[in-house]
Amino acid sequence: MKNQEIKVVLMKAIQEIAPEIELEDIDVDEDLRDECDLDSMDFLNYLIEIKKLTGVKITEGDYQNVNTFKKMVAYLEQKTE
Amino acid sequence: MKEEDSVAEILGNDIVEDIIMPSLGADMTEGMLVEWLVKPGDPVKRGDVIAVIETQKGAIDMEVYHTGVISEILHEPIVTLPVGTVMARVTLTEPGERAKVTPLDSVTVTPLDSVTVTPLDSISLTHVETSTPLASPVVRKMAMDQRLDLTEVKGSGPLGAILLRDLSGSNIDRTNAIEVDDAINTKKAMRGAIASAMSKSKNEIPHFYQSLDIELGNALQWLKRTNEDRAPDQHILLLALLLKAAAKALMKYPDLNGFYQNNQFVHAEEIHIGNVISLRQGGLVVPAIHNVDKLSVDETMEAIRDISVRGRSGHLRSSELTDATITITNMGERGTDTVFGVIYPPQVAIIGFGKVRETPQLVDGDLVNSEVMSVCLSADHRVIDGMLGAKFLNALSKQLQKPELL
Secondary structure (H helix, E strand, C coil): CCHHHHHHHHHHHHHHHCCCCCHHHCCCCCEHHHHHCCCHHHHHHHHHHHHHHHCCCCCHHHHHHCCEHHHHHHHHHHHCC | CHHHHHHHHHHHHCCEEEEECCCCCCCCCEEEEEEECCCCCCEECCCCEEEEEEECCEEEEEECCCCEEEEEECCCCCEEEECCCEEEEEEECCCCHHHHHHHHHHHHHHHHHHHHHHHHHHHHHHCCCCCCCCECHHHHHHHHHHCCCHHHCCCCCHHHCECHHHHCCCCCCCCCCCCCHHHHHHHHHHHHHHHHHHHHHHHHCCEEEEEEEEECHHHHHHHHHHHCCCCHHHCCCHHHHHHHHHHHHHHHCHHHCEEEECCEEEECCCCCEEECEECCCCCEECCEECCHHHCCHHHHHHHHHHHHHHHHHCCEEHHHHCCCCEEEEECCCCCCCCCCCCCCCCECEEEEECCCEEEEEEECCEEEEEEEEEEEEEEECCCCCHHHHHHHHHHHHHHHHCHHHC
């Protein structure tokens, strides 16, 4: 998937949980859970949504590689190459 | 023709029960009837979803508490009705039905009504809107933020409901700003209702509090091992283990599970655990997970995920919001070390889970790193004594040391 495509998918997944959040509200280098005020259930639902939209299964071991918006984009770029 | 005859016969028995706008939580004063899923003459059984109502907590699937035949529909959608308004009537078909229903009604509906409705009538009644267009909570929030007039928007959803996609079109008249006052008053009403329920609790229930630091090393390691290769939709959160452990400890100490009414404690046979979910738009919703003692850990996790999604999108069932026998409030990892909850009447206890913290501990004279959680029990002293509370918390701790057996 292309970088731009992934960003659209991520915003869709985020807005499913936090409809009020826009891309410009997010500091892409900061922890996404803090940026979007997500609890652990919200974060899980966000990953479930990403799996639905991209087919990429993110397990707990990879959480540190996807905890910011920027890292998640890079991660998905690599996984969907 | 035959069908009509049998309905008439049933109506002849005339044991008729009112179906009222239910109170689905301490902060609900009114609800908007959005859609009837039944019509007069339709047979219904206890637990059937008969209508969709919109509340500050989103769309709720309203269940019927009786088995019978719908005899009358008194209000047509879309209309906002105060809690307690008779919406329809059902003619009972099962002779024992009335006796079965009464205890539940008195347990769940009455105390909430008395808590929430009376002081807020003035607020809720002045803001009854009968012409509000059908729209999802997201749309209404967006409309409020952008000051859009939803009556100008053509909805493409069921019954002409306005969906998110309808807002992006050119059919929006942005010049017509809606009154923001209503939203502010809704928030005020919600705050006021929480205030009155919690004041009632603090005025009437002699609370006492006990806290125990519970070692969670085993539970967290078990979770890590279990979750290692699991996809996010199979992932288990610590909360699932906490709920299961609480249910098992409640089986051992059932006096914490039930209701205090008419100056006495009534033990609840089933373990329905209410979960405090804070809504993004503010306020709380406390849906119950039913029969947690009978669920596996995976099923409990599925139930948590299910209520979290439905809590946000609507379609919580009315029973889930009224029949909790005890409540849990979970601070989560970004919360505080402890939480001392206020009991939700007529329940007699609330369990507060703090966040997991790392702390040094002495084990056989050696300093080791350990992960603990402060668990706080708020209990009703009319029913529960400190010794019982202590036994319960220690039983809960014991359960969490062997997560594989939960």
